[in-house]
Amino acid sequence: MAHLFNHFPREIDMKARKVIRSIEQLQHYVNVTNGKDKLTTTVYGFKKLKTNGNRCEYSTAIIPHFVVDLDKGRADEILKLTGNAAGQRCTEDAHKLVKHLSRNDIRHATWMSGGGYHIWVMLDQVYDLPTNEMNDLLFSGRALINKWIGDMDLVTIDPVVSFRPDRHIGIPNTFNTKRELWSIPVTEEDLAKGWNHVTKEAKNPKGGMKPSGNNGLKIEIVKSDPGNPYMSGMTGYFGKFEPSEISVSSRKLSGIPMLPCLDAACCTKGDNPPHLPRSYLSMYLLDYFHKFARPRSSSNVSPPDAVAQAHSFIQELEWADYNPKITQEQLVHASNRQYQTPSCPTIFRQGLCVGKCAFYDQKGVESR
Secondary structure, three states: OOOOOOOOOEEEOOOOOEEEOOHHHHHHHHHHHOOOOOOEEEOOEEOOEOOOOOOEOHHHEEEEEEEEEEEHHHHHHHHOOOHHHHHHHHHHHHHHHHHHHHHOOEOEEEEEOOOEEEEEEEEEEEEOOOHHHHHHHHHHHHHHHHHHHHHHOOOOEOOOOOOOOOOEEEOOOOEEOOOOEEOEEEOHHHHHHOHHHHHHHOOOOOOOOOOEOOEOEOOOOOOOOOOOHHHHHOOOOOOOOOHHHOOOOOEEEOOEEEOHHHHHHHOOOOOOOOHHHHHHHHHHHHHHHHHOOOOOOHHHOOHHHHHHHHHHHHHHOOOOOOOHHHHHHHHHHHHHHOOOOOOHHHHHHOOOOOOOOOOHHHOOOOOO
């Protein structure tokens, strides 16, 4: 475990986001909690904490690797596969990606997560960068993930997890209480044998890791223009944006078309997201209910009604520290001030952009 988690401070426990400062504290968390609840930690360690010391300053991440998250639930969502068929598609996707990494001698290690796979990919160096350069690295990395998804048809990859310093990941070699399976290291040969084989193996714990490959992956870091990061700075991956080139899909939550950036940052049920994306989500929801809720006329949805609908949406997310009084106050404040949904460049500069989507630059369905 120390090979993957050797930078501190970092956070543990997705619900509480508790800060820890050593591998000993991480091991204590595993020893005390394993088998009782899902164990998570941030993929990265950080150089600084926020002013109050309760959370890490995500813009100061130290990045030696990244994790590709493959989830069989996406096979259900996208391909309408269920049960073992969804698991098998997820396994086939993981196998394709692992073979690609092996052919290119890229150092990686794979774990069965319970509901899919986590593939840890080592980078060519430990990246310790200023915030603006860090954003370029993270965005370029997410662009590479999207390229892999398209080139290899890896539909079960969750494109919003990789290169996200604020995201938590399941700790390898621990028990997934939801799936009642162990997170176990798997090899290319295990993946070739299929989902049923892997899940059978995951009924019992298996420690350690099974790395493969000798070289860290070199990310082509594309410099962005802070004023318009996509059109001039991302030509290495994206070129000029056209609606037909959308690389990140969006979904509807409770019937509301959701921005992929906000979906990734704060719409996972039971999560405990940072304050900034929560604020952006509030602005977006108020915008939506003021302007787009049917019937589509701003005169038909009064500010109090919009606040109530936005609050109901947030309540359904079941954030770990949800407080109805504070949530109501924040929504009323944002509504009274008529705050608008942040622009794409603002989202990008905050490190929340996950790639081009239908909402980019106010284009696409349900245009903002």
